[in-house]
Amino acid sequence: MLSRMAKSSKREIIFTAAAKLFRDRGYQATSMRDLAEAVDLKASSLYNHIGSKEEILKEICLANADKFSAGMQEVMHSKVSPLEKIKALINMHINIAVNDYTSVTSFNDEWRHLGEPALSDFKEKRKKYEREFLAIIKEGIAQKQLQDINPMVCMYTILSSTQWVYDAHLDLDQAQMSMDIKRMLINGMELRV
Amino acid sequence: MLSRMAKSSKREIIFTAAAKLFRDRGYQATSMRDLAEAVDLKASSLYNHIGSKEEILKEICLANADKFSAGMQEVMHSKVSPLEKIKALINMHINIAVNDYTSVTSFNDEWRHLGEPALSDFKEKRKKYEREFLAIIKEGIAQKQLQDINPMVCMYTILSSTQWVYDAHLDLDQAQMSMDIKRMLINGMELRV
DNA sequence: CCTACCGATCGGTAGG
């Protein structure tokens, strides 16, 4: 029991280090030697804790996909207006981008290096998420709560706007940043007098 | 003279194919064998037209940097309000994203694989561009034309919003898409009655 | 968890 806990802990350390390396250099440019060095091991020893390099990427990508999916389920079933749902989703995206900024990069950019069948699985999950997001936007437009903008343009603008946050620009206060992004997307940048 | 033209033409073909591969698989995951096959050559023959793999990336990144820089100079010196300048910059970003969507991906995502001194050179150019963009936003806030949002949040929201466009979603009409993105960023998504 | 090592593949060169 104790040994199982220790093993799973070391596994966690490897995953965290891998996520950081994938973010900084990309999946392909990160070698198992790099990763081993980062956790004070030899490359071959990594394989006592993980099955393969791709397994790491797969787990990071799917863990994040599940996180977004869980957040979406909660928002979808909450009894608030479409606009409030969208605000909640923007909050979620910013929170994840700030708190899991190492692993969310792999989720955003490195998933394409997954092999089958993980690749198709991941794409399907993302597609499902986008379908649910789009439905909320369309509902908001139908209720005349949102401007009549193409729903896909609306969604991708939101998704991409909440992605740069993880970058190096963490000298900004999160609450203020979150408010400003929401203000811009919801109210626009133009000052109305 | 003729041979020089032919050589430069083959060089162009290689660069175009490389940009496409870098976009689809990433720089690191694209081998010189892949690239050679894409232009019906053997890997070794590529070196009659280019100096190295990195030279291709360097040229793509710097060409795009210069394109954005040139657009910025034009906008900066135009005699219109800050808000109009920002609209012009959004237009430029969308136009480049749509028309040069193969090479702009390398510019956005693959530049980090550059070696020195090209890496520092690229970063400096990007920094300069962002400084100039920020100055316009600050001027717009000072003139009370824009909401008092953190200028960096405002800029990165704009930059990231105009990046997803190059993706596979080109089934949308560009003019309509461009209008919708601008409308969202400038006026916001909420419908005001 | 290590040493030793595998076949495959990498970017690139020599020589014609």
Add this chain to the structure above:
DNA sequence: CCTACCGATCGGTAGG
């Protein structure tokens, strides 16, 4: 523009 080939490095395994 090709064939032949280089040293380096890759992800991963065997065996202890």
